[in-house]
Amino acid sequence: MSQQQYAIQNNITFYGAGSMAEAIVRGLIARSVVLPSNIMMLNRSNAVRLEELQKLYQVKTSNDESAKIGILQSSSVIVLAMKPKDAAAALQQLGPLLSEDQLIVSVIAGLSISTMQRLLGRNQPIARTMPNTSSSIGLGATGISFSTEVTEDQQRIVTTLFEAVGTITIIEEKNMDLLTGISGSGPAYIYYMMEAMIAAGVRGGLTQEQCTELTIQTVLGAARMVQQTGEAPSALRAKVTSPNGSTQAAISVLDEGDFFEDVIAAVNRCSERSREMGAALEEEI
Structure with missing residues (x-):
């Protein structure tokens, strides 16, 4: 299959390589949405985990701190998939590296768009999402809210990403907690x-x-x-x-x-x- 046949041709970096990141990657590859070589997964220290993901999905992986800056700067889409306790430091470090057209997609529960933009130090295009655990078998239900900076093309990228692991619902951010009560939990x-x-x-x-x-x-x-x-x-x-x-x-x-x-x-x-x-x-x- 040629790269032109893939729905998303952008470089996507998963900043965090936990179970939700893996679920999304599995869906993207199983449904031929993104070429595996266009996916990078970053992890701070767990080299064994990254090696496992690379073997399973043929994606690129790295835990090299010196290479991280270049990887993040060259990514059209950055999926924030780290633990909430690590989010603040990651966002503060990420902010100065970004250009205005890079899209941030967050799967971090409880972190608002305004807080993420404050930590980044800029009004970056951000999609805040709330997937549920059924995403791991392609039957998830994901709520999505967009910041005003997100373009129509970027919205299409986000919806395509999460349609690969189930259904999506676009909502106002103020309703994200209610969605958590219905589909998240x-x-x-x-x-x-x-x-x-x-x-x-x-x-x-x-x-x-x-x-x-x-x-x-x-x-x-x-x-x-x-x-x-x-x-x-x-x-x-x-x-x-x-x-x-x-x-x-x-x-x-x-x-x-x-x-x-x-x-x-x-x-x-x-x-x-x-x-x-x-x-x-x-x-x-």
């Missing part, structure tokens, strides 16, 4: 529900393996039904809930426990905690 709510379903089956006499297989397929099927039919979850639920039937009996138990409102409260508390953590991070730096 959302997989954990579903896992918790699955835990309970499996436990019920095991307590009733089925094997752990049987319960796990049944639960996985049920959750997969329900999600696909909503996706493929286009019907609202409430409409699909009504179709399988006969009056005075067994499903209705189960839903009644959930309603007695205020399940619907508990889930809403959980999303809201997650959003609130995300705001609190973001505020603490920004105060710290």
Whole structure:
């Protein structure tokens, strides 16, 4: 395949080489979005990790401090994927190296665009993103907010990057914490529900393996039904809930426990905690 057939031909540097960076890189390469030789992954000290990534994906890697400046200066797109505690120092060092047309893409939770620009010391084009862990298997849901400096071409690059690992939703930055409560932490709510379903089956006499297989397929099927039919979850639920039937009996138990409102409260508390953590991070730096 020639380079002209790749959706993105820019040089992309992942500043940080953790699990989220790897998930994005895996998606980009699996879907032939970016040529592996156009991807650089930087890591401060873990040479073994970088060697593993290079072998798996044929990308370029480096932990050479003397080479880092040149790599960052020559990158059209820089994906900030380091730990939040390392972000301030990295952004302060990065600012003087940048030209005005280089795009910064952040996957750092809790760090606002305005704070990143303050740390950079310039109004750099920035895309703030919130992927979730399902991105690691190409089924992520990513929220994206853009600074006013981001061009249409740069927006296209960002959307293409994250469409390689799932679906995207463009939102105003003020709604990023709410998105965290729905999709950022959302997989954990579903896992918790699955835990309970499996436990019920095991307590009733089925094997752990049987319960796990049944639960996985049920959750997969329900999600696909909503996706493929286009019907609202409430409409699909009504179709399988006969009056005075067994499903209705189960839903009644959930309603007695205020399940619907508990889930809403959980999303809201997650959003609130995300705001609190973001505020603490920004105060710290």
